[in-house]
Amino acid sequence: MGATMHDVALIAGVSVKTVSNVINDYPHVRPVTRNRVLAAIAELGYRPNLTARGLRSGKTGIIGLAVPELRENYFAELADSVIRAAEKHGLGVLVEQTNGDRDTERLVISGARMHFTDGILFSPVGMGQADAPLLDVPFPLVLLGERIFNGPTDHVTMHNVSSAVATVEHLLSIGRRRIALVGAEGDDDSDASSWSLRTRGYRRALDQAGIPGNERLVRRTSHWNRAGGAAAIHEMVAEGQEFDAVFALNDALALGVLRGLQEVGLRVPEDVAVVGFDNVDESQYAVPSLTTVDPGREEIAATAVELLVERINEKGVKAPPRTVKADFHIVSRESTGAGPVPSPLVAATPRVELPT
Amino acid sequence: MGATMHDVALIAGVSVKTVSNVINDYPHVRPVTRNRVLAAIAELGYRPNLTARGLRSGKTGIIGLAVPELRENYFAELADSVIRAAEKHGLGVLVEQTNGDRDTERLVISGARMHFTDGILFSPVGMGQADAPLLDVPFPLVLLGERIFNGPTDHVTMHNVSSAVATVEHLLSIGRRRIALVGAEGDDDSDASSWSLRTRGYRRALDQAGIPGNERLVRRTSHWNRAGGAAAIHEMVAEGQEFDAVFALNDALALGVLRGLQEVGLRVPEDVAVVGFDNVDESQYAVPSLTTVDPGREEIAATAVELLVERINEKGVKAPPRTVKADFHIVSRESTGAGPVPSPLVAATPRVELPT
């Protein structure tokens, strides 16, 4: 197919190593020689074979990103940010979809398909805390999300509890007292999943405000999508529950909540204020625009890539695993009564936490 | 880092080639030997080095996908489909973002960063028909979209004109006569861009119905996003234009149109029916749910991957470039009067899908 270094060397009348030296900016090459080589490269349209280079160097310049599904807005936007962050390090990103399926996730980190990559950013959804030992893999791996804590790898996550506290405080500050939570996944919020952590923040904020919790206002949903959010509203209304605010555990749920409220004739924010979580692009275009928690997606992506690059470059160093939590803020929009201009509200806390 | 074939050979007491033979299921290996090798592989946790394999074989098993931005729903969903299609062929997908920038797009197909891939799926937005010659690259390339036709490569695209005709016919069939178009990008629709083709379909359908076109109802927008769609509505209303339907050239615009209509107090679909284009996931959850053209994204992705795989595997064959257009259908939902429950629908060519 393409010309090789050998062809270039032949035309330029030098050794292949000299061609290599020119390409890699080795200092001791005479300008005359350099130009001759560059001319030959141009003439042949030569491009270095990255596979061969990768074999020599032991690196490919590619990192893997394993997420559930790109059609979920949050992960598409995360991938977008990761690709941009990786580009700054000169890295390409190979995207793998796990569908949130535990077996697929395990396959991905088994390295079965990922051996072309220098390391992997992994956002599990199907695997849980019990699978933590499986993360002890022989290649650089950075964990994203909330499914597994205190694993053997670096971990980038968000302030789930404190941002949920801040969210509820925001709702309290605009006078709401009967605040529903939409998106619980069970009755036991003692684990470290997103829903549990955010639910604990919700309960803590109510406690601190001296407001008695109402378990009828803590709604489970079959899925974290718009249908789930809308269904939760219909259920609560059918039961005759009274509420003046909804904290949805992600934006997709919140958008469904907005739809559900419209369908039952409740006004937002006059009758019910709504807050989501994730700050996906879409939230700012909803009707009304959606107040939401920006969990620091850009920062999460940039940090994750940086940690991975460090692990890749200092392979020998068996430094202890690090955990980083991104700063969050609440983006206040129409669904909680803010004007059309978004205004950041609450800011966050320390970033690096050492392993416990 | 990892164990090599050589290590396995040493432990199993065979040559490296025998290890290779076991791994590649070469038939003439004694079961005893095979088992010994497999045991050694298991013991060492050996994984073949794909880089070395790639160097030998000249292939990497990775294809590139170059799209504008993953945060645009359509491209996220396209990437999702492409990754799934590629997986069926045992291929990984390296995703590159061009931001729709012409120079970045040219860089991507120059092969500067993509040399690790066996071929590229390329969805240009910044480049245009004039850049067609640049697509004559020395590696397999499959073109997606409408920016460039009759180029030197395989091309997968959609039925822009006829699906736009069908869309307008759908609006006519429910009694609408003053149909606005939102998303034009200029006055000259003679080129082959998405907007031009769809706009020509719009005009043709009106012509065929004997309805005089009203250029005041053909609206340009700064961007194909929700803000652009909403702004177009506000402008038309401010100008006092009368219209009973809107054909938005993509779903993002259509969602903005829905918002704009609500803001000015027009009901959908009673006062104004709305149709979008793309059938992104989001469209089915809008309020009201959005009637839209499904341009056959799944089929486009699967076809594009297949064409690329063929080119990769028959590299010598300089077969003439092929063009494939995916089947489309119109998905009828609430924004044109379809109820939430499957109801009588207006047919479109060549297929119609019932609302979900």
Add this chain to the structure above:
DNA sequence: CGCAGCATTTTCAACGTTGTAGAAGGGAAC
């Protein structure tokens, strides 16, 4: 017993690149 025919395994070279070692050439210092 010798050899063809086959199953099994090995040796060798190659994919395209880069690190290591060192050779060739020129100039400065003695």
Add this chain to the structure above:
DNA sequence: GTTCCCTTCTACAACGTTGAAAATGCTGCG
């Protein structure tokens, strides 16, 4: 003039794998 150093360039080997071809050993048959 000799020695030493510096610049510039080259030869060789190696990264881990696999195709081609050759080597080994066994079976059956004349």
